[in-house]
Amino acid sequence: MALLNWWQPLRKMLIAPAVLGRNGVLGMNARNRLYISRYNNRAFYPLVDNKLKTKRLAEQFDIPVPELIDVIESQHQVADLQRYLQLLNSFVIKPSKGSGGKGILVLQGRDGDHWIKSSGALVSLQEIQRHVSNILAGLYSLGGTPDVAIIEHCIQFDQSLVGFSHEGVPDIRVIVCRGYPVMAMTRLATHSSDGKANLHQGAVGVGISLLTGKAIFGVMQGQRVKIHPDTGEDLARLQIPHWQTVLELAARCYDVTGLGYLGTDVVIDAERGPMLLELNARPGLAIQMANGQGLLPRLRKIDQLSHAEIRKPVAERVRLSQQWFAD
Ligand SMILES: Nc1ncnc2c1ncn2[C@@H]1O[C@H](COP(=O)(O)OP(=O)(O)O)[C@@H](O)[C@H]1O
Ligand SMILES: [Mg+2]
Missing domain, CATH: 3.30.1490 (Dna Ligase; domain 1)
Incomplete structure (x- = not known):
C-alpha cells in the first residue's frame, strides 16, 4: 500500500511534463532547464551523440569499451x-x-x-x-x-548476472551530476527486448542502491515487477558485481567529457569487467520509477557543492555520493 502512495503521483508527474514534483520527482521541463541546459555545454554534445566518437574519447583516457x-x-x-x-x-x-x-x-x-x-x-x-x-x-x-x-565485439556478461537478464546483455545506467553519481539502475534484457537492454524495447529496469550495488525493485512497461518475466529470477537477489569500479568509471566520464549532467551506460564483461557502452547528454527520467525516489533532492545537494568539491578525486566523489545518497 505504501508503495502505491508514491507510485501514482510519480507516474503522473513523469507522464505529464511537470516542472517540479511533490516527492522530489524531476519532470522533463525541469531536467531540460535546470540541469541539461545549465550543466551541459552544447559544444560537447557531438562527443556523446556519436558512439564512435565516444569510443575513441574513452580509449584516449584508458576507459575500457567493447572492442x-x-x-x-x-x-x-x-x-x-x-x-x-x-x-x-x-x-x-x-x-x-x-x-x-x-x-x-x-x-x-x-x-x-x-x-x-x-x-x-x-x-x-x-x-x-x-x-x-x-x-x-x-x-x-x-x-x-x-x-x-x-x-x-559482442559482450559476454558476468556469470553473476545470468538468470537476471534473458537473451541479452544487461547494462547499468548511472546518472552523474558534476562528477558525482546521483542515482543508478540496471536494465535487464527480456525476450521482447530482442537482445537489447533498453526500457522502450521491453527491458526491465531495476533501481540499484548507490551504497551497496543491490537491487531496490523492478519496473517493466510502467508496472512494478518482482521477478524477471522470462526466467522467474527474484529481482531482489540481484547484486551488481564490481560495484565500486562501475561507479568510479561512471564518475570519470564527467572529467573526460566536461558534461555536468550525464547518463552513463556501463556493461560488465565476464573477462574484462566493467566497461563503458555509451553516454547520454539527455538521460531519461524513468530511473526515478525504478528507485521509488525523485532525483531532485539529490541534484539539489549537488547544485550546492563548491568548485573545490567538484574537483575532488573520483574515488572521493564516489565515496561522498554513497554516503549522501545511501537508501
Ligand atoms: N557490444 C555489445 N554486446 C552485447 N550487447 C550489446 C552491445 N552493444 C549494445 N548491446 C545491447 O544493446 C543495448 C543498447 O546499446 P547502446 O550501445 O546503449 O545503444 P542505445 O544508444 O541505442 O541505447 C545495450 O543495453 C545492450 O543490451
Ligand atoms: Mg543505451
Missing part, C-alpha cells in the same frame, strides 16, 4: 560486407548516432551462412546488408541524418 571491429561508412563496403564478417561468429552492429536500442543487431552465434540472434532467429548476409544500408541512410540516427554502422 571496435570495423566501421562501415559506404554502400561500397556494404556490398563487400561478407569479407568483413566471414571470420566473425558473434558481433553487434549498431548505428553510431542511434538511441533507445533502435537499429542494434546483436548476433551471438553462427549457423553455416547465417548468424543467430539471441532469440534463436537466423539472419542472412543479405538481411545484414539491408540493415546496414538502412543505418547508413540515417533510418535510426538522431534527426535522420546519414550515419555509419559500428561493428563491435
